[in-house]
Amino acid sequence: MADRRLQVFHAVARHGSFTRAAEALFMTQPAVTFQIKQLEEQYNTRLFDRGHGRVTLTAAGELVMAYAERILGLTDELESRVSELTDELSGILHLGTSTTIAGYWLPFLLEGFKRRYPRVIPRVSVGNSQLIESRVMDRNLDVGLIEIVTEQPTLDRRRAGTDELQLIVAPDHPLAGEKSVRAEQLVMYPLIHREPGNAIRDLVDQFFASAGIPFEDLNVTAELGSLSTVKHMVAKGFGVAIASAAAIRSAVKAGRLVGIPLEPRLYTPLEVIVLKDKFRSRLVNTFADFVTEEIVRMSSATKN
Template sequence: MADRRLQVFHAVAKHGSFTRAAEHLFMTQPAVTFQIKQLEEHFDTRLLDRGHGKISLTPAGEIVLAYAERILGLSAELDSRVSEMTDELAGQIKIGTSTTIAAYWLPDVLESFKRKYPRVLPRVVVGNSKLTEERVAARDLDIGLIEIVTEQHNIERRSAARDELMIICSPDHPLAKFKKLSAKDLIAHPFIDRDPGNGIRQIADEFFEAAGIAGSEITLCAELGSLAAIKQLAAAGLGFAIASERAIRRDVLEGRLAAIRLEPRIYTPLEVLLPRDKFRSRLITTFADYVCEEFARMAKDKDAVI
């Protein structure tokens, strides 16, 4: 029920960018610009200063932002309170998720949740775990699904499940003949790493550090944010990578990749994040509980690839 112009202005002010606000709101940039122009005409004053590639709030903009946050918060709470008087859950939920969870865990969860609650509208934003964590902390998201353990005080975390991490490489790679591999077994071979901020990269770094191996000792083949690209390079024999078992299952079963267990075995956590001390609707609480239950079930029921 909140004024759409206030919603758009709030997003631009929080993101500091028309482009990022448009992405967050699932709008085009011209549409965002139009809404801001309409709001400035309504108040007959400039709310944003645009210059040198940066956006800043004018004194009037600071006042409008403070009231916009209160109005939008009350509007969301009103919608939730009224919808909770009915038996059926409905409304929008903003979900942030890591790339691996988005591709290999979340689709099954969303499918079954939507069948149960068809009037719910999930809006999913995909990024690495660190970015998702930051957006939950900033209250830009209702819920985050990531692969690192957060200690941020303004985030409530729930450990839903875990997935084993394995070495992947071409079936013809020299490493493919082993049943298990230690960190020292790997340093002679090119490594296809994840992008900074990725949860699996953080765990891999800790794995090598625990074995006393410095980053300078590792031969880096590539650093990629796309798991599909990582699997393609590994399958082509250009190096080895570390990936979660669920993400590689089909590739291994169909013979495109070999999977080797690490020694000691390591796991990626599946964490559900919620902003602490923020009004939480029945929809958000129900979805968070559902994700935890489904992730735990999927982790328990899956068949191992090796």
């Protein structure tokens, strides 16, 4: 078990505040301050600079933080490995997903997995696919759910399925009655685009480029990292966007958005990635297997 003082130190460094660390740890602020004071006395040096309402790490604090993350990570891994000696999986699972997968697929995946393995605690990070890929490679995440085909040699990738991309417009938009739309039809309309590094953005740029339309000719009115914000802005008539058909299904059903197939059809891959490691835990392997099978099943169900 990791030293409690290291856990408290890590929380203060991560939150940049004794007060927020105390709230996160369900401790009093004086108790947090006491733990940090003990640690600083042990190492006979100051670990934090305090001022302007925020604490920052000193040079010594940076060094302790690097080791604290490794020690706490090993503690989590130890607990997972010991739990594997029993029949029931438990422990913390560090999971990263793209924003689109988080917006539709993830709730169903976590619900199904938690029903089978209630003692597993998922810690979820959400970002664009490139960020999630790099964090899995850096061992900051155990499993990644992304929308790009990774070619990194250090990663094991599992193709779980594909998700169709569609144009989304407000119900009263001039294109709302179209059966399908081509890239040329969209140039005149304001485009609500995804942020650089987003997998769907890259596919959309390729969609227009294949039609001979360079990025500079697009009428980009916003670049957003949040899928829910994209859908809200489109529904309010600020422009059109291209998004996952699965992620917009409920909004389309409710009449807030209209989804229109693209011509030619455009699909994004759904990939499960883990680090190539012969010592990979049973928890990581079990979760990767589960979500791969579930995405395949859910993809088939949505097409029927």
